[in-house]
Amino acid sequence: MIxxxxxxxxxxxxxxxxxxxxxxxxxxxxxxxxVSASMTFMKAVADGEKNKAVQxxxxxxxxxxxxxxxxxxxxxxxxxxxxxxxYYACLENATKEGINAAxxxxxxxxxxxxxxxxxxxxxxxxxxxxxxxxxxPEKQKYEKELEQIKKDVVAANKERREKKMEASKPSTGIxxxxxxxxxxxxxxxxxxxxxxxxxxxxxxxxxxxRDIYFKNGGVLPSITVAQAVxxxxxxxxxxxxxxxxxxxxxxxxxxPKVYGSKNYLRGFDNFYEATYYHYKYFxxxxxxxxxxxxDCANHRALEAASYLHAYAGGSKTYGPxxxxxxxxxxxxxxxx
Numbered sequence: 001m002i003x004x005x006x007x008x009x010x011x012x013x014x015x016x017x018x019x020x021x022x023x024x025x026x027x028x029x030x031x032x033x034x035v036s037a038s039m040t041f042m043k044a045v046a047d048g049e050k051n052k053a054v055q056x057x058x059x060x061x062x063x064x065x066x067x068x069x070x071x072x073x074x075x076x077x078x079x080x081x082x083x084x085x086x087y088y089a090c091l092e093n094a095t096k097e098g099i100n101a102a103x104x105x106x107x108x109x110x111x112x113x114x115x116x117x118x119x120x121x122x123x124x125x126x127x128x129x130x131x132x133x134x135x136x137p138e139k140q141k142y143e144k145e146l147e148q149i150k151k152d153v154v155a156a157n158k159e160r161r162e163k164k165m166e167a168s169k170p171s172t173g174i175x176x177x178x179x180x181x182x183x184x185x186x187x188x189x190x191x192x193x194x195x196x197x198x199x200x201x202x203x204x205x206x207x208x209x210r211d212i213y214f215k216n217g218g219v220l221p222s223i224t225v226a227q228a229v230x231x232x233x234x235x236x237x238x239x240x241x242x243x244x245x246x247x248x249x250x251x252x253x254x255x256p257k258v259y260g261s262k263n264y265l266r267g268f269d270n271f272y273e274a275t276y277y278h279y280k281y282f283x284x285x286x287x288x289x290x291x292x293x294x295d296c297a298n299h300r301a302l303e304a305a306s307y308l309h310a311y312a313g314g315s316k317t318y319g320p321x322x323x324x325x326x327x328x329x330x331x332x333x334x335x336x
Contacts, residue, residue, distance in 0.1 A: 009102040015094035030064035118156035201235035206334040208275040222331035226322045243268040
């Protein structure tokens, strides 16, 4: 356990600060004591109290020596008690070089993991550790290695998407794979959509969201599906004629008006058009949703969902609810 702790760069950073403080005290306190003793001695001699001055001087010299030697005595005790030199090695490694070595050990682990999995999460784990390292030739080496891994991750994601798209076969009925052709999605009748089960609703929305995402990027399908589930109650509660599964607002020129409300819901000719407008909404307000779109681009669905409060008029519960739906139904399966 101690060895594991001593391999943590952040622990070593704290210990390095502690060592610096101890060294400062070890040097400065004795100096201050000696200066004080000298001043006291000169004042006592001037007052004719030489014997008393000598005694005071001796006491302060002893105190200064003791403070200076205390860290040394503590080190000796550690060496005697800690026969395996675990604690002592921990203190010794609390240097700039030791901290960089600890980071390097972590980076090696994460880089191996990133190379073997080729997914964003392992790449960013390695990236975050490298960013903490001090500038050095070793850090530059890791940065070059990570640049290649990032390219490999992007290529692997593209290959995974293409394979999944190729393996998916459109259905003429209710899809159980989340794959409909855009034409099937457009032609789906509102009554048929409202009759879908929860899973059929999610697969249907995912088919449109995936088609748009793989062509344009933008909003992750998992988030689009979660929002449709929340806003339309699993495709069952939307105003007839709007095809609006996402609670997208409109203006007086749009159709139709929300009952007794100053707000208007936007109407669409079909569900695919509504899903495409959902994507365009975030693109049109990129300045508001910059962090959201950045997390989507890096396949961080849960992190992206935390920036959705503006979509719901500042609601603090909207983002966590979307996150809960993504976890509950494992909606990130639609993102690849």
